[in-house]
Amino acid sequence: MKRYLLIDKVRSTTSWVLHRPVVARLRQRFPRLTTFVANRFDTSYFIGLPLTLVLLVGAVNAMLLSNLAESVVEAEWVIQVDERFNALLYDMRTGWLSRTLYAVTWLGGQQAVFVIGGLATAVLLLRRRWLYIVAFWLAMGGVGLSVRFGKKIISRERPAQDMAYYAVEHFSFPSGHSTTALVLFGMLAYFLYRHARVAWQRKLVVVLSLLLIGLVGFSRIYLGVHFLSDVLAGFLLGGLWLLVGISLVEVLLYRRQRDKGLR
Secondary structure (H helix, E strand, C coil): CCCCHHHHHHHHHHHHHHCCHHHHHHHHHCHHHHHHHHHCCCCCCCCCHHHHHHHHHHHHHHHHCCHHHHHHHCCHHHHHHHHHHHHHHHHCCCHHHHHHHHHHHHHHCHHHHHHHHHHHHHHHHHCCCHHHHHHHHHHHHHHHHHHHHHHHHHCCCCCCHHHCCCCCCCCCCCCHHHHHHHHHHHHHHHHHHHHCCCHHHHHHHHHHHHHHHHHHHHHHHHCCCCCHHHHHHHHHHHHHHHHHHHHHHHHHHHHHHHHHHHC
């Protein structure tokens, strides 16, 4: 049985919203406007839900790359939370845990993308899942560009060098490892979830992917190479690119199945 995780959620939510009394009155008063907005969440074609998510990602990227993000990361309370949390983890740092998390943090790096992503691509090629491959690498490519330009424009310095477990170049905001890990393991978990046959397998996929993503993000702070706000921004950015990748897969698979049914 095909599972359209995002499509089913969007459809049920959209239907619920459209049947609210307030929305019903708005639809009667402004039919063209409400129809236009509703069509932006249509799951049957690209200029519906996928394009909406792409534009949302673009808007958030613009915000992250604007003075707004710089103002947030330079806010006094954000700086205090970041510094206190880093100091707390630094005081708790142990040799064995640092070595363990240093190995874990590799899972969010560029090498992990090409190694794990390459292996996943080989499996998908054997199974002829062309759409999965395209959506996966488009999402990963978007992550790479967003993080690179974000770091360059915001130019936030990393935590103090004496706190870092190892030397890292480039700027700090947003965390590229956190963004990458969320999209990398999120997309792979989605592929596995769609084809898992029993409930416990689907739950296991979700738990393991969340655990890996969380550990990568935590490792960046624990090792003293990122602030908490860097990681949270990375998760936000990664979550949006993950939605774009999933929406592309689901909408195009939905259209393919619908077209077959019409023949």
